[in-house]
Amino acid sequence: MSLTLLPLPAAEVLLDSAFLPPTQAQRLLLELTHSIAWRQESIKLFGKAVPQPRLTAWHGEPTAHYTYSGLAWVPQPWTPVLQALRTQVEAATNARFNSVLLNLYRTGQDSMGWHADNEPELGLEPVIASVSLGSTRRFRLKPRDVQQTPHPPLTLELTSGSLLVMRGLTQQQWLHAVPKTAQPVGPRLNLTFRRIINT
Ligand SMILES: O=C(O)CCC(=O)C(=O)O
Numbered sequence: 001m002s003l004t005l006l007p008l009p010a011a012e013v014l015l016d017s018a019f020l021p022p023t024q025a026q027r028l029l030l031e032l033t034h035s036i037a038w039r040q041e042s043i044k045l046f047g048k049a050v051p052q053p054r055l056t057a058w059h060g061e062p063t064a065h066y067t068y069s070g071l072a073w074v075p076q077p078w079t080p081v082l083q084a085l086r087t088q089v090e091a092a093t094n095a096r097f098n099s100v101l102l103n104l105y106r107t108g109q110d111s112m113g114w115h116a117d118n119e120p121e122l123g124l125e126p127v128i129a130s131v132s133l134g135s136t137r138r139f140r141l142k143p144r145d146v147q148q149t150p151h152p153p154l155t156l157e158l159t160s161g162s163l164l165v166m167r168g169l170t171q172q173q174w175l176h177a178v179p180k181t182a183q184p185v186g187p188r189l190n191l192t193f194r195r196i197i198n199t
């Protein structure tokens, strides 16, 4: 399959719903669920530590320092499985990545709020490549400023083995989220490949 550009103003969002064969996606889901040292990090909200509603892990080159939601992340080293997937993602996107953030949404109650991946370490127009494994979850996108970018919010169903790419102005002009769902859903594992620019 191949990446298809979505017709959005002031954004470059591409989706390949069949990036990985279902058997590889299933194998990766099981392998990563068990081998990654998942952690539930807390973020500080009004001085109070609030646990994030998902499990996370961060792997990459030792030089790829990163601050995320006020947390200083020390990357774990690449594993052979993550390296192999990175090679596949680099070939499909024609981009280079030096780190990957992993998110495990255990149930429909796990989620990610509205945000942009616009940390200075990522540069002005980052390429972010997102691989989804396991249960389908809704991925929401909306303009940061609807006056400036008139477009209604949209929802993508990110299925197992899909590849979503955000690049160009997407992180400057748009926000994205993975909302909670009341539907009974199994675990979903998401990997976002990133390039950290250390200045
Ligand atoms: O789980 C997803 O699809 C999105 C993850 C995400 O937005 C992030 O890690 O910044």
Ligand SMILES: [Fe+2]
Residues within 6 Å of the ligand: 115, 116, 117, 176
């Ligand atoms: Fe994000």
